[in-house]
Amino acid sequence: MAENYEIDNVDLKILSILQKNAKKPYTEVAKLAHVSSGTVHVRMGKLEKIGIVNGASLDLNLSRLGYDISAFLGVYLSKSSLYDRVAEQLIAIPEITSIHYTTGNYSMFIRIYAKSTEHLKNILHDKIQKVNGIERTETFITLEETLSRSVILEA
Numbered sequence: 390m391a392e393n394y395e396i397d398n399v400d401l402k403i404l405s406i407l408q409k410n411a412k413k414p415y416t417e418v419a420k421l422a423h424v425s426s427g428t429v430h431v432r433m434g435k436l437e438k439i440g441i442v443n444g445a446s447l448d449l450n451l452s453r454l455g456y457d458i459s460a461f462l463g464v465y466l467s468k469s470s471l472y473d474r475v476a477e478q479l480i481a482i483p484e485i486t487s488i489h490y491t492t493g494n495y496s497m498f499i500r501i502y503a504k505s506t507e508h509l510k511n512i513l514h515d516k517i518q519k520v521n522g523i524e525r526t527e528t529f530i531t532l533e534e535t536l537s538r539s540v541i542l543e544a
Contacts, residue, residue, distance in 0.1 A: 394439050399424060403432055404442075405542045411445055456484075456502040458509050459531040463495035464523055471522035472496060478520045484512050495527070 402422045407413060415433070419426040436442040451459075466475060476488050479499060487500045503509035509528075517526060 394435055396441070399428070400432055400436060401542055403429055404436070407433075408539060408542060451502050455504045458501075458503040458506060459534065460501045460503070460509060461529045461531065462499045462501060462513075462517070463527040463529070464497035464499060464517075465494075465525045465527075466496035466522055467524045468522070469496055475520055475522040479517070482512065482516050484508075 399422060403418055403424075406418050406421050415429040416426045419429045422429065433442060437444075464475075466472060472490055475497070476490075479485055479488055479497075484501050484503055485499050486502060489498045490496070491498045501509065501512060503512055509530075513526065513528065517523065
């Protein structure tokens, strides 16, 4: 089924509604999408099975939890072939929230959240700089995040 499933406007409408508020009950989603709540359940099950929907997550205000520093890190690898091995080690660092394999100046671009500049320094010095394969890094501290969202789907 997964290989043959075609996304249609009903799927897109359901996803669009839930993207705005993932906590909205399926009965309300069904009303807005003009389908039955059973249809929403079935469609969401299929979308999860084929990997379009990957579970659910909380959107935390990390600043209110004490993580006041957000930074991006450009990572230079000694060899590009080390990406998988380096990424595996970086995944183990809880303050890292995203890792990207990139083109351009850096081999990798990662996002880090820290409680203070001292905490950020410790993450960089005690954790990231000790990963074998990382040649050097460049840090960019975020002053303000104006937008953070997924692609907005249109049904």
